[in-house]
Amino acid sequence: MTSNKALSGIRILDMTHVQAGPTSSQLMGFLGADVIKLESPVGDATRGQLRDIPEADSLYFTMLNCNKRSITVNLKNDKGKEIFTKLIETCDVLMENFGPGVLDRLGFGWETVHEINPRIVMASIKGFGSEGPYAAFKAYENVAQAMGGAMSTSGLFDGPPVVTGAQIGDSGTGVHLMAGILAALIQRERTGRGQYVECAMMDCVMNLTRVKWRDHQRLEHGPLSEYGHQEFEDFTPRAGNDSGGGQLGNAIQCKPGGPNDYLYIVVQEHVWNALANRVGGEELVNDSRFDNINVRRANQGEMWDLLTEFASNYTKRELMGILNEINIPCGPIMSTADLANDDHVQLREMYVELDHPERGKWYNLGCPMKLSDSPVEITRSPLLGEHTEEILEGILGYKSREIDELKEAGAFSRPPRRQ
Numbered sequence: 510m511t512s513n514k515a516l517s518g519i520r521i522l523d524m525t526h527v528q529a530g531p532t533s534s535q536l537m538g539f540l541g542a543d544v545i546k547l548e549s550p551v552g553d554a555t556r557g558q559l560r561d562i563p564e565a566d567s568l569y570f571t572m573l574n575c576n577k578r579s580i581t582v583n584l585k586n587d588k589g590k591e592i593f594t595k596l597i598e599t600c601d602v603l604m605e606n607f608g609p610g611v612l613d614r615l616g617f618g619w620e621t622v623h624e625i626n627p628r629i630v631m632a633s634i635k636g637f638g639s640e641g642p643y644a645a646f647k648a649y650e651n652v653a654q655a656m657g658g659a660m661s662t663s664g665l666f667d668g669p670p671v672v673t674g675a676q677i678g679d680s681g682t683g684v685h686l687m688a689g690i691l692a693a694l695i696q697r698e699r700t701g702r703g704q705y706v707e708c709a710m711m712d713c714v715m716n717l718t719r720v721k722w723r724d725h726q727r728l729e730h731g732p733l734s735e736y737g738h739q740e741f742e743d744f745t746p747r748a749g750n751d752s753g754g755g756q757l758g759n760a761i762q763c764k765p766g767g768p769n770d771y772l773y774i775v776v777q778e779h780v781w782n783a784l785a786n787r788v789g790g791e792e793l794v795n796d797s798r799f800d801n802i803n804v805r806r807a808n809q810g811e812m813w814d815l816l817t818e819f820a821s822n823y824t825k826r827e828l829m830g831i832l833n834e835i836n837i838p839c840g841p842i843m844s845t846a847d848l849a850n851d852d853h854v855q856l857r858e859m860y861v862e863l864d865h866p867e868r869g870k871w872y873n874l875g876c877p878m879k880l881s882d883s884p885v886e887i888t889r890s891p892l893l894g895e896h897t898e899e900i901l902e903g904i905l906g907y908k909s910r911e912i913d914e915l916k917e918a919g920a921f922s923r924p925p926r927r928q
């Protein structure tokens with residue numbers, strides 16, 4: 510382990526699985542923590558989900574589990590529990606996102622973990638937290654988006670609720686969890702004590718839809734003029750691609766009219782004259798329908814039609830060039846193929862080529878946090894149990910004969926089948 514990273518010296522016992530937890534511990538690995546992924550001998554279910562190459566760990570797994578070591582331990586076996594207890598003693602953080610009550614059933618609730626190691630920070634993701642009417646429910650990404658207010662506010666006004674492509678329920682919660690863990694580690698510096706950090710996916714989605722709660726309360730005082738429609742009830746409606754902010758904005762279709770040939774344009778108040786001049790000359794600049802932000806809001810449908818007509822002469826990149834010249838905030842709708850081949854993305858090291866013994870060349874997304882004193886080096890995801898012996902010997906001090914005995918006693922074998 511190198512010592513020149515922000516989180517060098519922090520050891521994480523990472524029991525997380527699927528997406529919400531692993532995305533969080535992977536970020537901490539990028540920042541230099543020693544992340545020990547503890548899996549049941551069957552492994553994280555995502556290793557085998559959505560496989561593109563037979564027998565190889567899936568991209569679902571590899572893209573969420575870089576910069577980690579893997580140890581397999583059967584926690585339903587007494588010797589497995591013994592190893593787990595020793596690991597808790599040596600780690601700074603324990604992370605998990607099992608269904609409600611799983612760790613308690615295994616005999617390792619927060620009180621027990623805290624007793625074993627009073628300095629450890631234990632961090633959990635649950636769908637709805639550990640108390641309240643929803644506490645006993647499991648959750649996945651779209652369940653959290655549904656229950657946290659994201660789906661009811663996404664999509665076209667007159668269409669069904671829509672999930673966002675950004676994984677705000679899983680990865681969004683993972684980022685919140687990391688923030689909570691780092692805060693708890695800083696507090697530990699002062700108190701010497703660890704604490705329990707819990708993030709509910711529903712709470713995190715609500716936090717990420719914050720501005721929709723602004724609009725919910727504004728509705729008490731009348732319609733929301735920036736929304737492109739005029740009918741309101743007592744909840745924040747879906748807004749399509751309307752900006753949702755203080756400035757008007759929309760996705761405008763460009764040439765040649767493919768699924769992602771759009772440019773998102775924000776019509777800032779103080780850029781209107783320059784934009785109008787470029788699109789329709791003096792006549793549009795002096796058009797009373799668009800004279801100020803209030804009438805532009807009221808007549809935004811006509812304004813978008815005019816911009817769409819202008820945009821039909823250009824590709825999204827050409828139009829971006831034209832509008833950037835006059836300082837209009839705008840951005841092309843980037844497909845994944847656009848991004849994978851984008852010079853800016855390459856320069857920012859956000860799509861990083863890696864090698865893997867089972868799958869060969871593949872790409873992971875890079876670290877979005879750039880620290881001037883903590884260089885990130887992305888290392889491939891571990892194979893199942895790849896570092897079991899290394900960790901048992903190197904961290905827990907077991908001799909190879911003892912490891913054989915643990916194996917014999919079932920500490921690493923498959924747990925009994927679930928009913």
Ligand SMILES: CC(C)(COP(=O)(O)OP(=O)(O)OC[C@H]1O[C@@H](n2cnc3c(N)ncnc32)[C@H](O)[C@@H]1OP(=O)(O)O)[C@@H](O)C(=O)NCCC(=O)NCCS
Pocket residue numbers: 526527528529530547548549550582583584585606607608609611614615634635636646647648649650679924927
């Ligand atoms: C994601 C989720 C729905 C998956 O549900 P699931 O596949 O039924 O898995 P659970 O987490 O409930 O249970 C895991 C099981 O594996 C067992 N297990 C986990 N690690 C083990 C180990 N090392 N050794 C032995 N058994 C192990 C647990 O004991 C549990 O078994 P049990 O049901 O007999 O108690 C659920 O974990 C959940 O709601 N998590 C919290 C919310 C969340 O993070 N969701 C986002 C996922 S991206």
